Amino acid sequence: MSDAITANELGINPVQANKGQQWFESIVNRIGSISIALIVPLLVLAIWQLASQKEWVSPQILPPPSLVWETLVGLWDSGDLTLNLGISIERVAYGFLVGSIAGLLLGGLMGLSKTVEAYLYPTFKALSQIPALGWIPLLIMLVGIGEAMKVLVITKAALVPVVINTHQGIRNIPQQFLEVAKVYRFNTLQLLRKVVIPAALPSLFNGLRYGLTHSWLALVTVELLASSEGIGFLMVWGRQLFQLDLVLATVVVIGAVGLVLDQSLQWIEAHFLKWRRVAF
Amino acid sequence: MSINTQQRDWRGLVLPLALLAAWIGVTNYNLANSAILASPLEVIKEGIKQISSGALFLDLFFSVSRYLGGFALGSLAGIAFGSLLGISRWADRLLSPSFNTIKQIAIFAWIPLISVWVGMGEPAKIVFIAIAAFYPTTINTFEGIRSVHRDHVEVARVFEFSRWQLFRKVVLPSASPQILTGIQLALIYGWLATIGAEYFLKSGYGVANAMVDGREHFNMALVLFGVVVVGITGAIINQIATKLERRQLRWRNRSA
Numbered sequence: 001m002s003d004a005i006t007a008n009e010l011g012i013n014p015v016q017a018n019k020g021q022q023w024f025e026s027i028v029n030r031i032g033s034i035s036i037a038l039i040v041p042l043l044v045l046a047i048w049q050l051a052s053q054k055e056w057v058s059p060q061i062l063p064p065p066s067l068v069w070e071t072l073v074g075l076w077d078s079g080d081l082t083l084n085l086g087i088s089i090e091r092v093a094y095g096f097l098v099g100s101i102a103g104l105l106l107g108g109l110m111g112l113s114k115t116v117e118a119y120l121y122p123t124f125k126a127l128s129q130i131p132a133l134g135w136i137p138l139l140i141m142l143v144g145i146g147e148a149m150k151v152l153v154i155t156k157a158a159l160v161p162v163v164i165n166t167h168q169g170i171r172n173i174p175q176q177f178l179e180v181a182k183v184y185r186f187n188t189l190q191l192l193r194k195v196v197i198p199a200a201l202p203s204l205f206n207g208l209r210y211g212l213t214h215s216w217l218a219l220v221t222v223e224l225l226a227s228s229e230g231i232g233f234l235m236v237w238g239r240q241l242f243q244l245d246l247v248l249a250t251v252v253v254i255g256a257v258g259l260v261l262d263q264s265l266q267w268i269e270a271h272f273l274k275w276r277r278v279a280f
Numbered sequence: 281m282s283i284n285t286q287q288r289d290w291r292g293l294v295l296p297l298a299l300l301a302a303w304i305g306v307t308n309y310n311l312a313n314s315a316i317l318a319s320p321l322e323v324i325k326e327g328i329k330q331i332s333s334g335a336l337f338l339d340l341f342f343s344v345s346r347y348l349g350g351f352a353l354g355s356l357a358g359i360a361f362g363s364l365l366g367i368s369r370w371a372d373r374l375l376s377p378s379f380n381t382i383k384q385i386a387i388f389a390w391i392p393l394i395s396v397w398v399g400m401g402e403p404a405k406i407v408f409i410a411i412a413a414f415y416p417t418t419i420n421t422f423e424g425i426r427s428v429h430r431d432h433v434e435v436a437r438v439f440e441f442s443r444w445q446l447f448r449k450v451v452l453p454s455a456s457p458q459i460l461t462g463i464q465l466a467l468i469y470g471w472l473a474t475i476g477a478e479y480f481l482k483s484g485y486g487v488a489n490a491m492v493d494g495r496e497h498f499n500m501a502l503v504l505f506g507v508v509v510v511g512i513t514g515a516i517i518n519q520i521a522t523k524l525e526r527r528q529l530r531w532r533n534r535s536a
Contacts, residue, residue, distance in 0.1 A: 033373060036373045036374060037374070037376075037377035037378070039374060040374050040375060041378050041381075061396065118292060119292065119294055119295055120295060121292065122292030122293075122295075123292070123296050126511070129511045130507055130510060130511035130514065131471075131472050131475065131514065133472060133475050133476055133479070134475060134488075134491075134506075134507055134511065134514075135507065137491045137492060137495040137503045137506070137507075138500070138503050138504060140495060141316055141495055141498070141500055141503060142316075217386050217387070217388070220386040220388050220389055221386075221388045224388055224389075224391060224480065225480070232389075235389065235392055238392070239395065239396070244396060247393060248393070250389070251385055251389050251390075251393065254385055254386050254389045255381065255384045255385035255389075256384075258385060258386060259384040
């Protein structure tokens, strides 16, 4: 799309332009948009570096980017980063795994059975109104500030979007599909495998996607509040020692993990949509 | 929302009542660490105490006013910034990649930095809530403006609208449903950020401050009452957000 526009601007008829030329132009375009995107961040970094070197701001308040980079490399080399990030990712994995499996079961049961829905949905809805954050003080009192509390908060954060999307996804399956399945006299297992799961899959996936991003957010929050290890702890520790370079380095790491999560989910989803287009 | 609301049957009450019974049983027969565990009756007593002493309203007043302040600041900034990105191709190419990268940083990761740069007082909390409201309004305003029909813009060109007229009479109205979606999300995220800000920047009054105090004094009744207040306030905000959407739809149907 975009290369056709630029081809027009250059006075070339895009239809006549051969494949090689188009490919070359799209590469040039790509490089162009990346370099434009880098202007602002580089400018900000340059001013920031200059401001720190000239001591316009105190390094206590804003350490220069070079120092943040050194700290980051130092964290990586000493193994502190790998260790703490590993602990954090493990927590997210546990919480997300438990939360999403429980969420799929609960959402699936509520979606499939009107009876289960009548019994459980009102309570679920009332409890999901209270954010995961709101439970933290209570959980600390009940189970202390150990691993259990952190995993529980992450589990709760993952569970809610998975339940909501699974439930809605199954509820929104067109009635005709189910009627066809009835005509074919599918048993429950066949109904699940051949009709319900494929039809509700986009919603299920959406729920899992939200569940994972919410898990990561919940982890950062809970580690900042109460923990003695993990990426959030590194940040709090830096704050307590007034080492802003450490705080900023952990901000970079948290952003990078968030970016990787987001991009990989987008990629999976894109592939997933391709499969759907093939299927229908 | 395909949940049948007419059928408000008793079955929905079974689970909460069972949980309540279990809770009463556990506290009555000292099956758990009774020093900490509060009974439902104690929570109600604590609630009455909080309401009659005015403490609840003081906390709520502080929480809600910083929430509204941060929300207003963040959503206005978000609409302005999102409009800029939506209208100007150059602003989009220059700024959007940076914005999308920074957006990936989990919001609470800003707290330690804010506490150094802005301190621990009211301004820091409002800044944090504003950040939470800024993201969804920026993204949705941008999306809304990008989806404005070319034909509408062409008509405006024919009428020789000035840039400002084009923005006010064509772009903003057609982008407004999406902008409202952003505002809805900002309302909800803003409330979460309010609770978070009060946990982390412990100073002054607030609903979440009361919960932290309760935890430190092993007063579980107060903590549980806080959970209920946070939940009810959140539910009210969700209701307001949903109503916004309905009004929006009414307006669209009238104009169509």
